[in-house]
Structures are given as C-alpha cells and as structure tokens.
Amino acid sequence: MGLELYLDLLSQPCRAIYIFAKKNRIPFELQTVDLRKGQHLSDAFAQVNPLQKVPVLKDGDFILTESVAILLYLARKYKVPDHWYPQDLQACARVDEYLAWQHTALRRNCLRALWHKVMLPVFLGEPVSPEMLATTLAELDMALQVLEGKFLQDKAFLTGSHISLADLVAITELMHPVGAGCQVFKGRPKLAAWRQRVEAAVGEVLFQEAHEVILKAKDSQPADPTLKQKMLPKVLAMIQ
Amino acid sequence: MGGEGVAGLGYQELRTSLCWVTGGTRPLPFLSWVLPAVPAPAMGLELYLDLLSQPCRAVYIFAKKNSIPFELRTVDLLKGQNHSDDFVQVNPLRKVPALKDGDFTLAESVAILLYLARKYEAPDHWYPQDLQARARVDEYLSWQHTALRTSCTRTMWQKMMLPIFLGQRVPPETLANTLAELDRCLQLLEDKFLKDQDFLAGPHISVADLVAITELMHPVSAGCDIFKSRPKLAAWRQRVEAAVGEDLFREAHAVLMKAKDLPPADTAMKERLKPLAQLFL
Numbered sequence: 001m002g003l004e005l006y007l008d009l010l011s012q013p014c015r016a017i018y019i020f021a022k023k024n025r026i027p028f029e030l031q032t033v034d035l036r037k038g039q040h041l042s043d044a045f046a047q048v049n050p051l052q053k054v055p056v057l058k059d060g061d062f063i064l065t066e067s068v069a070i071l072l073y074l075a076r077k078y079k080v081p082d083h084w085y086p087q088d089l090q091a092c093a094r095v096d097e098y099l100a101w102q103h104t105a106l107r108r109n110c111l112r113a114l115w116h117k118v119m120l121p122v123f124l125g126e127p128v129s130p131e132m133l134a135t136t137l138a139e140l141d142m143a144l145q146v147l148e149g150k151f152l153q154d155k156a157f158l159t160g161s162h163i164s165l166a167d168l169v170a171i172t173e174l175m176h177p178v179g180a181g182c183q184v185f186k187g188r189p190k191l192a193a194w195r196q197r198v199e200a201a202v203g204e205v206l207f208q209e210a211h212e213v214i215l216k217a218k219d220s221q222p223a224d225p226t227l228k229q230k231m232l233p234k235v236l237a238m239i240q
Numbered sequence: 241m242g243g244e245g246v247a248g249l250g251y252q253e254l255r256t257s258l259c260w261v262t263g264g265t266r267p268l269p270f271l272s273w274v275l276p277a278v279p280a281p282a283m284g285l286e287l288y289l290d291l292l293s294q295p296c297r298a299v300y301i302f303a304k305k306n307s308i309p310f311e312l313r314t315v316d317l318l319k320g321q322n323h324s325d326d327f328v329q330v331n332p333l334r335k336v337p338a339l340k341d342g343d344f345t346l347a348e349s350v351a352i353l354l355y356l357a358r359k360y361e362a363p364d365h366w367y368p369q370d371l372q373a374r375a376r377v378d379e380y381l382s383w384q385h386t387a388l389r390t391s392c393t394r395t396m397w398q399k400m401m402l403p404i405f406l407g408q409r410v411p412p413e414t415l416a417n418t419l420a421e422l423d424r425c426l427q428l429l430e431d432k433f434l435k436d437q438d439f440l441a442g443p444h445i446s447v448a449d450l451v452a453i454t455e456l457m458h459p460v461s462a463g464c465d466i467f468k469s470r471p472k473l474a475a476w477r478q479r480v481e482a483a484v485g486e487d488l489f490r491e492a493h494a495v496l497m498k499a500k501d502l503p504p505a506d507t508a509m510k511e512r513l514k515p516l517a518q519l520f521l
Binding site for chain 1: 332333344346347348349350351354355358359371372374375378379381382383385386390428431432
C-alpha cells in the first residue's frame with residue numbers, strides 16, 4: 001500500500017492537506033473518514049489513530065497525525081517547490097511563526113464560529129445562546145485583524161511574495177466560518193484580495209473541489225441520538 | 241522576582257562577554273575633529289524572555305545548551321512589561337518569547353527554536369534531518385499547543401497564581417476538571433509520544449523534549465507532583481535533565497520555583513492582570 005491520507009473535507013486541516021497533495025501531484029489513496037457518521041469513533045479507525053481524529057497519514061508502517069507535521073512531511077518527502085516551505089532561514093521562520101500562532105488563534109476561532117453558528121444547533125440539536133455566538137464572532141474578528149495586521153500587511157501572501165503552507169492553512173480555516181454563513185471577507189478588501197490570489201495560485205477547480213463539503217455544512221442531517229451522545233462531549237472539548 | 245532573579249550569574253556572564261556587541265565605539269575626544277562618530281555595531285541576537293513562561297524556558301535552555309551567544313532582554317509579565325512601547329516594536333502580539341536578530345524579529349517559541357537550530361547548526365538530534373524522525377518532532381510540537389500546554393498553564397494558574405498571587409477564588413470543580421484534563425494529557429504523552437523510547441521522538445533528546453519538560457515544570461511549581469505516580473515519565477525527566485545539564489536546568493527554572501513565594505499582588509497589579517486571569521479560568 002502506498003501513501004494513504006485519512007481525511008474528512010469537513011475538517012479545515014484535512015482540506016489544507018488535500019489541496020497540498022493534489023496541487024503537488026502527490027499520489028495518495030484517499031481514505032474518507034465521515035465525521036458526521038461517527039466513522040472516526042470506529043474500532044477500525046482507532047487502529048489507525050487511537051486519538052480518533054483526522055487528518056492522519058499512513059505511509060507503509062509509518063503513521064503520522066497533526067496536519068502541520070503531515071504538510072511538512074509531504075513537502076520534504078516529495079520535494080515540492082521551495083516557496084511552499086522555503087530553504088531561506090528567515091522566510092522559513094515566517095512560515096513556522098504562522099503555523100505555530102494559528103493553533104490557538106485563528107484555528108480555534110474559525111472552529112468555534114462554525115460549531116456555534118451551524119453545527120451545534122443543526123447537526124447536534126444543541127442551541128447556542130446569541131451572547132455566546134456574538135462573543136465567538138467578536139473573537140474571530142480580532143483574529144482576522146491580527147491576520148491582516150501582523151501577518152499579511154502589504155504583502156501578496158502571508159509570509160512573502162509567494163504562496164506557502166501558511167496561506168493554505170489560513171485559507172482553509174477561513175472557509176469554515178464562510179461555510180457557516182459568516183461574511184469574513186466583507187469589509188476586508190485586503191483579505192479578499194489575498195483570498196483571490198491564493199485561490200488563483202491553488203487553482204479554482206481544486207479549491208472548489210476541496211470546499212464542496214464545508215460549503216454545504218448548513219445542510220447537515222441531524223445526528224441520531226446515539227451518535228449525538230457519543231459526539232457531544234468530544235465536540236465540546238474540541239471547541240473549548 | 242524580577243530582573244535580578246531571572247538569570248542571576250548567567251546574565252552577568254553574558255553581559256560581560258557581549259559587551260563588544262553592545263558597547264559600540266566612541267571616538268576618543270582628542271580625535272573627534274578628525275574621525276566622524278562611528279555608529280555602534282548592529283546588535284547581535286536578542287532574546288526577549290520571562291523565565292516564568294514555559295516557552296521562554298525552552299528557548300533559554302536551547303540557546304544556552306548550544307552556546308548560542310545572545311543578549312537576554314527580560315520582559316517581566318507580571319509587571320506588564322510586555323505592553324511597553326519598546327517591546328511592542330519587537331512583538332506586536334505582546335507575548336514572550338520573542339527574538340530580534342538585527343532587523344529580523346520573530347515570535348512563537350516553536351519558530352524561534354527551529355530558527356536557532358538552523359542558524360547555529362545545532363547538533364542533528366535536536367531537530368533531525370531524517371524524514372520520519374523530524375516528523376515525530378513536528379507532530380509533538382504541533383499537538384502540544386492545544387493539549388499539554390493548555391492544561392499545564394491552567395493548572396499552575398488555577399492552583400497557585402490565581403488564589404495565592406491574585407487572591408482570586410477558583411471553584412473546586414474548575415480545578416478538578418483541569419487536573420483531570422492534565423492527567424489525560426500526561427497519559428497521552430506517555431502512551432502516544434514517549435512509549436518505550438528514551439526521549440519523545442526517539443533515542444535522543446530533541447526540541448520536543450525541551451518543550452515538554454518546561455511545560456511539566458509548570459504544574460510541579462504549583463505543588464502538583466505529576467511524576468510521583470508515573471515512573472516512566474519520571475525516568476524520562478531524569479534523562480532530559482541529565483542531557484540538558486543539572487545546573488542549566490535548575491538555572492532556567494529558578495524563577496518558576498520561586499513563584500509560590502511571591503508576595504500577593506497589589507490592587508493595581510490585580511486590576512491589570514484581571515483579563516489574563518480570566519483566560520486561565
């Protein structure tokens with residue numbers, strides 16, 4: 001068995017990996033793990049990842065979790081063009097800086113926006129108070145300000161004049177609240193222009209393909225009570 | 241606590257050895273009409289740290305262990321020095337650690353560690369060239385942000401800093417949940433990362449171990465003896481301390497271990513630290 005990628009395109013980090021692998025023509029077998037059907041909680045998947053999360057990479061006997069680690073592994077193993085993760089010391093540091101910051105900042109806010117606005121009420125039947133949602137959206141707004149003010153500034157891409165892993169990770173995050181119906185690019189022309197550039201660099205067709213699932217998130221079928229009971233505590237822990 | 245407690249002897253040694261960087265040159269008075277003033281040479285590497293902070297300790301240990309010459313810039317978080325105009329120039333996110341190398345500034349401890357490892361060509365084991373070994377280090381460095389890091393910070397603040405330093409009550413259920421979460425993370429640290437290896441990413445110490453051990457000292461400083469019922473983890477800790485060097489390890493943790501003896505914060509400090517405190521509840 002060659003390279004396998006265990007993904008659900010509902011998940012932001014999965015989308016970043018999918019786009020990266022496809023864009024760089026990395027041959028892989030897609031193993032879909034349908035989160036909304038609870039497939040990540042199956043015994044079979046626990047053999048692959050006891051943490052019951054996606055994305056996961058399996059390369060022969062080598063199993064790797066964490067999207068940042070997976071992206072870096074793929075970039076190195078398949079010797080992708082330099083701009084994705086530059087050799088230059090300072091350029092590389094800028095990508096590392098973004099990839100580190102985003103875990104507890106943009107990632108968290110985008111995840112909460114999707115779950116508070118759409119997934120908790122629609123998929124898990126759990127209402128979310130307007131105050132909670134308002135706080136989440138305000139926090140998202142602050143993260144977007146940092147994204148523009150500290151990272152993007154007046155550059156074409158987040159860490160320089162070429163697209164890198166940082167842009168992929170960021171854009172797939174932002175599509176989460178977009179999928180929830182949040183107009184994150186409205187009133188942010190700089191960010192909107194950056195989005196256009198990233199989509200153009202990735203390729204429109206690939207970008208749309210990777211985001212088909214998230215853009216239909218609002219149409220999620222409600223989870224049955226058994227699944228809801230299993231998933232709710234894990235979801236609440238994930239988005240805290 | 242404060243500047244003098246941060247690096248003690250180490251800082252003085254550094255200062256002396258780096259004075260050729262910071263001292264600049266001044267024209268001798270009687271030559272001033274001949275020679276124009278020579279500008280001070282560009283500042284070398286500066287690390288903006290508060291050793292109360294876990295990621296700062298990891299950076300400090302790494303730099304010292306690898307004999308990387310740097311000027312230590314102490315940023316006292318409890319005194320709010322991360323909000324000073326000078327520091328905001330270095331890191332607009334107002335967090336430590338931060339690095340300044342000439343005109344280049346960098347935030348985020350993981351980015352800083354990798355930058356230092358690469359620039360100063362640290363021995364391979366810190367961040368191995370081998371594809372899979374490196375992936376294991378990356379995997380740990382990624383996982384820890386929202387797992388061990390979070391629970392270690394919360395434990396230290398909820399058990400010690402909030403009640404003792406800030407005089408703020410922490411509901412017992414909140415602390416109990418935090419300790420349960422910490423326990424869960426420690427189990428994962430043992431089962432998923434350490435397993436039967438000597439170090440987290442393989443047979444040799446790497447930046448992953450540095451990041452992890454400095455995190456674990458946080459709850460230790462608050463009186464949580466996390467190694468007591470975990471012999472595997474305790475053995476790993478011994479190995480990490482030995483690999484780092486006992487003196488350096490102790491030096492890096494001096495500030496942290498004295499945190500329980502801090503006098504209670506005054507009203508002004510409590511007000512200023514209120515938003516930070518809310519984050520940790």
